[in-house]
Amino acid sequence: MSVSYWLDKGLAKTATGDRKTCDIAIVGAGIAGLSVAYWLKKEDPSLKIAILEKNLVGSGATGRNAGFITCGSVEHFSRLCERWGEATALEMWRFSEINLELLRNEIIEEDSTLEFDPKGTFSLASTEPEFTELKHTAKLMQKLDIAVEMLDVHAITERLGVANFVGGIKYLKDASINPMKLVDKMTQKVRAYENCEVFENTEVYDIEQTPGGTTVIKTSQFEIESQVAVLALNGYSASFKKYFADKIYPTRGQIMVTEPVPKIMEGPCYANFVLDYFRQLADGRVLIGGFRQLEKATEVGYSDHTTDVIQSALYEFLQTHIPVLRDKKVTHRWAGVMGFSFDGQPLVGAMPDQPQVYFVGGFTGHGLGLAFHSGKALVDLMFDRSIPSFISAKRI
Ligand SMILES: Cc1cc2nc3c(=O)[nH]c(=O)nc-3n(C[C@H](O)[C@H](O)[C@H](O)COP(=O)(O)OP(=O)(O)OC[C@H]3O[C@@H](n4cnc5c(N)ncnc54)[C@H](O)[C@@H]3O)c2cc1C
Structure with missing residues (x-):
């Protein structure tokens, strides 16, 4: 990114006496940056870590998402198999299953305040061709011993309170x-370690390499010298380094939330080939997101404003498919920036021109389902252990 002379408080402090120092500086305090910090501290509690966040912890996509922790990736499992082959698709699925297991064991524990619900999610079809694809997907998954259930129209109507779908799995x-409560808990865990600081309202402008092989990180508040840096910027990656321009695309997503209604849904749902999604929250409100396919050309970039076209489509969907929401009020609307990778899988690696600058991102709308395990994989890479090839940036 570029910064004006006038804003450049960090760059102006050239005296080394002003510099902070640490072993590892992490840029970005969303679920990915915090996951990396967590696994680094588990690896070596003596490491001195600084997490540098432009705004507040969780203010990026992490605090703006729908809270689904789903396995797999952005498409139905059958399409994952077509694209990558059954063996790799299964490996990808297991990677995200382990992500959830790790999250449960390490962060969620038995904490009921996080509004964690492990009872599954649904994928619904509103047309016969999509239902046929879902049935095919379910059969493939059953063959590979992935836990899935097929549902006819009566089952989904009764268990989800929805209408105008033909079936689902x-x-x-x-x-x-609740993604913000999750990330707050992660932050508490990370902060509880000695020598692990989170600096909010600290925008990183640039990372330079010193002749001695360390990095100097220039921020809006101070300079910090670090042995190693980690970029955990996901959708914002390309705004920081041009290198990511053809690898991680900033892609907007919009959400709407209604006033509370009595409990009707057994669990969160995807619809329309995983493009649209809705769930009932702990307090009875219904959250719905998606429909970026309506404005694909403009649902890109870094703005977090909502648009009338997509918000109207979200409302229309609720009126068509969830009878209990007829004429209910909308209480919240927002947008956030996701990082879509070129092939839908996360990217874990190091910058080719700055080998001590690592990165993790490109979760393609599934960071809750992927980032904790990907952060662990990044630490494996930093400590010279192997990582799965489908997340390795070597595939670029
Ligand atoms: C509307 C919407 C719905 C979604 N729904 C789901 C869902 O249900 N399930 C799911 O798994 N995923 C979902 N996602 C995707 C998920 O939120 C992301 O994949 C995940 O949060 C990415 O986490 P992250 O830490 O990599 O990125 P972010 O949370 O975006 O964190 C990056 C951080 O970097 C900071 N930053 C940027 N530039 C700088 C800089 N120069 N210096 C310092 N800091 C900087 C930002 O302020 C930000 O806090 C959704 C996303 C959106 C927008």
Whole structure:
């Protein structure tokens, strides 16, 4: 990114006496940056870590998402198999299953305040061709021993309170959560370690390499010298380094939330080939997101404003498919920036021209389902252990 002379408080402080120092500086305090910090501290509690965040912890996509913790990726499992082959698709699925297991064991624990619900998610079809694809997907998954249930129209109507769908499947190992409470808990855990500081309102402008092989990180508040830096910027990656321009695309997503209604839904749902999604929250409100396909050309970039076209489509969907919401009020609307990778899988690696600058991102709308395990994989890479090839940036 570029910064004006006038804003450049960090660059102006050239005296080394002004510099902070640490072993590892992490840029970005969303779920990915915090996950990396967590696994680094587990690896070596003596490491001195600084997390540098432009705004507040969780203010990026992490605090703006729908809270689905789903296995797999952005498309139905059958399409994942077509694209990558069954063996790799299964490996990808297991990677995200382990992500949830790790989250449960390490962060969520038995904490009921996180609104964690591990009872699965649904994928619903509103047309016969999509239902045929879902049935095919379910059969493939059953063959590979992935936990899935097939549902006819009566079952989904009764269990979800929805209308105008023709059938669906249930992914039995998925979950949902309050994403901000999750990330607050992660932050508490990371902060509880000695020598792990989170600096909010600290925008990183640039990372330079010193002749001695360390990095100097220039921020809006101070300079910090670090052995190693980690970029955990996901959708914002290309705004920081041009290198990511053809690898991680900033892609907007919009959400709407209604006033509370009595409990009707057994669990969160996807519809329309995973493009649209809705769930009932702990307090009875219904959250719905998606429909970026209506304004694909403009639903890109870094703005977090909502648009009339997509918000109207979200409302229309609720009126068509969830009878209990007829004429209910909308209480919240927002947008956030996701990082879509060129092939839909996360990217874990190091910058080719700055080998001590690592990165993790490109979660393609599924960071809750992927980032905790990807952060662990990044630490494996930093400590010279192997990582799965489908997340390795070496595939670029
Ligand atoms: C509307 C919407 C719905 C979604 N729904 C789901 C869902 O249900 N399930 C799911 O798994 N995923 C969902 N996602 C995607 C998920 O939120 C992301 O994949 C995940 O939050 C990415 O986490 P992150 O830490 O990599 O990025 P972010 O949370 O975006 O964090 C990056 C951080 O970097 C900071 N930053 C940027 N530039 C700088 C800089 N120069 N210096 C310092 N800091 C900087 C930003 O302020 C930000 O806090 C959704 C996303 C959106 C927008």
